Amino acid sequence: MIQSLPRVRTYFGLLAALLVLCMLASARLGAVVLTWAEIGGFAAEALGLGTPSTDGLATLHRDVFFQIRLPRVVLCALVGAALSASGTLMQALFRNPIVEPGLIGTSAGAALGAAAVFVLGSKVQGLSSTVVASVVLPGAAFLGALAATWLVYRLSAAQGRVTVATMLLAGIAVNALATGGTGCFSYFARDPQARSITFWSLGSFSSADWSGVYLVGAALALGVGLSLQLTKGLNALQLGENEAQYLGVNVRRLQTRVLLLNTLLVAVATSLVGVIGFVGLLVPHLLRLLGFSDNRRLLLGACLLGGALLVVADAVARTVIAPAELPIGVLTAFVGAPVFLWMLARHHRPGQRGGFYA
Secondary structure, three states: OOOOHHHHHHHHHHHHHHHHHHHHHHHHOOOOOOOHHHHHHHHHHHOOOOOOOOOHHHHHHHHHHHHHHHHHHHHHHHHHHHHHHHHHHHHHHHOOOOOOHHHHOHHHHHHHHHHHHHHHHHHOOOOOHHHHHHHHHHHHHHHHHHHHHHHHHHHHEEOOEEOHHHHHHHHHHHHHHHHHHHHHHHHHOOHHHHHHHHHHHHOOOOOOOHHHHHHHHHHHHHHHHHHHOOHHHHHHHOOOHHHHHHOOOOHHHHHHHHHHHHHHHHHHHHHHHOOOOOHHHHHHHHHHHOOOOOHHHHHHHHHHHHHHHHHHHHHHHOOOOOOOOOOHHHHHHHHHHHHHHHHHHHHOOOOOOOHHHO
């Protein structure tokens, strides 16, 4: 168990080092393989400690690194952090280690909102593609995610309490409804729009750029910053809603704020890179198995570990079938689904309880 402050610092130092190493290793890989010396030289140039080479090949590699590879790797880390933080919030809110945004319709709702923009956005007069990509698409994804999450939460509330079993059943229904709506948009869309919806729903970082990095970075900073203020209430909530209220926690307000922050994190990430499942489910669970229990430490640790894992997953996705690229949502599903089934079996096995209680 993680208890002492020196041990906490050691764990966070290791997680931060892991994230940096994964980002550097991933930045080397791709159609153009960069050497460590080249990456070091590019970093020195960016810091003003070196002189840019005028060689044609070096210039090409520099452009690949700064315009393609680096924004992709940074966006992977930010999206992984956002999804992991979201999963941490939802598991703490529902006091269950097998809850993630995808299970309660948040991701599917965001996908439905984004699909509506893909099909209907071009028909709205005065909207340029830049405005749609930077403003309308994240806004529609946020509204879709918020509506789906709110619907599941309302359906799962019985006599003022949230029933986890009912929540999962409601999540299945809302997921099916949102997926059906996305399918309808795909059916009525023209070929370019349908392809955009299909590839987007599988998840990909192929369109990563610096504007996306800034958007997700701002949402992550805002979401995690506000979430850290709620961790004390979430810690008290683990004792039960009545006990948390006795300790002075406004449970209804806490639930509303957590759902809004969860929706912000998931919607912004989903609107840019598509649906990526199981990251928010696995990362908090792995950290609990390592002894993280305080939600404040768990939230920060999840951001670091989630970023590292998604960077590694993206590196595998774009190299395992090179020169083609495997959608990252497919890869995370292949890995995450078996682990989720193991967690589900472990959670309900007599005499054993999941990582949430570790």
